[in-house]
Amino acid sequence: MTVDEGNPAAAGWSEPRATAVLVLADGTVLEGFGLGAIGQAPGEVCFNTAMTGYQEILTDPSYAGQIITFTFPHIGNVGVNDDDTETVNAASSSGVRGVVLHAAITEPSNWRAGRHFDAWLKARNIVGICGVDTRALTALIRDKGMPNAIIAHDPNGAFDLDALKREAAALPDMAGLDLVPLVASTQRFDWDETPWQWPRGYGKREAAAHRVVAIDYGVKRNILRLLAKAGCDVQVVPSTATTQQILDLAPDGVFLSNGPGDPAATGEYAVPVIRDLLERKIPTFGICLGHQMLALAIGGQTLKMKQGHHGANHPVQDKTTGKVEIVSMNHGFAVDPASLPQNATETHVSLFDGSNCGIALTDRPAFSVQHHPEASPGPQDSHYLFTRFVEMMAEDKAKNAV
Numbered sequence: 001m002t003v004d005e006g007n008p009a010a011a012g013w014s015e016p017r018a019t020a021v022l023v024l025a026d027g028t029v030l031e032g033f034g035l036g037a038i039g040q041a042p043g044e045v046c047f048n049t050a051m052t053g054y055q056e057i058l059t060d061p062s063y064a065g066q067i068i069t070f071t072f073p074h075i076g077n078v079g080v081n082d083d084d085t086e087t088v089n090a091a092s093s094s095g096v097r098g099v100v101l102h103a104a105i106t107e108p109s110n111w112r113a114g115r116h117f118d119a120w121l122k123a124r125n126i127v128g129i130c131g132v133d134t135r136a137l138t139a140l141i142r143d144k145g146m147p148n149a150i151i152a153h154d155p156n157g158a159f160d161l162d163a164l165k166r167e168a169a170a171l172p173d174m175a176g177l178d179l180v181p182l183v184a185s186t187q188r189f190d191w192d193e194t195p196w197q198w199p200r201g202y203g204k205r206e207a208a209a210h211r212v213v214a215i216d217y218g219v220k221r222n223i224l225r226l227l228a229k230a231g232c233d234v235q236v237v238p239s240t241a242t243t244q245q246i247l248d249l250a251p252d253g254v255f256l257s258n259g260p261g262d263p264a265a266t267g268e269y270a271v272p273v274i275r276d277l278l279e280r281k282i283p284t285f286g287i288c289l290g291h292q293m294l295a296l297a298i299g300g301q302t303l304k305m306k307q308g309h310h311g312a313n314h315p316v317q318d319k320t321t322g323k324v325e326i327v328s329m330n331h332g333f334a335v336d337p338a339s340l341p342q343n344a345t346e347t348h349v350s351l352f353d354g355s356n357c358g359i360a361l362t363d364r365p366a367f368s369v370q371h372h373p374e375a376s377p378g379p380q381d382s383h384y385l386f387t388r389f390v391e392m393m394a395e396d397k398a399k400n401a402v
């Protein structure tokens with residue numbers, strides 16, 4: 001593939017020299033123009049079909065170790081701001097390695113814009129390329145699965161393609177990688193910020209009816225905000241917290257967060273703690289990686305998907321109500337519903353491919369979903385799941401009070 005003729009930088013008299021390349025593990029080379037950080041970075045390439053919310057996507061720690069190619073052609077034109085960051089520590093990296101765009105980045109045009117997207121990518125050390133035929137790249141991923149790749153940006157266009165091809169081919173598979181330690185917080189902290197609302201911005205939780213311990217495997221801020229909004233006093237603990245450390249906080253409920261990498265690779269530290277907490281029948285709610293780990297804790301299995309689900313308009317059915325919700329998705333692994341034990345039911349299913357999107361236990365108060373009810377970006381159809389969790393904690397308290 002060559003430099004996209006639609007790119008403004010390509011409209012000169014002579015063939016412009018590529019200042020960035022994306023080299024796939026199978027040796028395919030995509031040429032384009034560099035943006036963001038200079039240098040090279042390895043990663044698994046996944047496509048995201050969301051039309052808005054690139055800042056939230058690029059700061060979502062679940063994408064650690066990945067290079068994101070956006071199917072929407074114009075990315076960066078509303079700039080970036082101080083508010084739409086999903087990493088808990090605003091300055092910390094989400095672990096996203098690279099970004100692949102069709103069009104060059106334009107000047108930011110939005111009342112909330114505080115910074116140019118290109119400068120922001122540089123500051124966050126994200127290597128980028130534009131001028132790529134992202135439709136062809138997406139079709140390739142659809143047909144062959146998510147490839148490993150090296151993305152390289154050099155303003156002088158000096159690339160050793162043979163070396164890059166060798167490096168790309170030698171990258172480890174995402175399956176088997178535990179990337180949680182790269183992005184999850186190592187300190188305990190409290191959370192009381194509530195979601196953004198025009199014209200006020202973010203708010204603060206007032207009363208809290210339930211104490212929730214959120215285990216951070218790479219949590220997104222908007223999940224914590226929606227827990228706070230639902231009336232939870234949220235204490236966030238590191239992924240390595242022991243069962244005893246969690247019990248010492250006297251939780252009414254436990255939340256298992258989203259996060260990067262292969263859920264099965266977190267089996268040594270995360271899954272035994274979840275199993276212990278389930279034994280004690282503490283109400284539990286998991287999202288995405290947390291969903292996959294809940295399934296592993298009850299003896300289920302997870303699978304690597306071919307192309308994964310990454311977008312903001314996926315239809316999912318809640319089998320308990322029959323309702324269809326349009327959801328935000330970001331996962332490359334999935335729970336194998338056939339592996340679930342008898343005390344688990346499948347509650348949600350993807351209407352794109354029938355893959356599992358939710359489970360609930362029948363003998364204890366615990367449920368989880370594969371999709372992202374906090375959205376950010378995406379539609380808010382699944383916000384009801386936070387209410388479902390709060391109701392579960394209230395019922396549990398009422399039962400234990402009898």
Ligand SMILES: NC(=O)CC[C@H](N)C(=O)O
Pocket residue numbers: 062257258259260261262263287288289290330331332333334
């Ligand atoms: N968003 C997430 O939590 C992603 C979970 C897991 N890393 C996956 O890709 O399936």
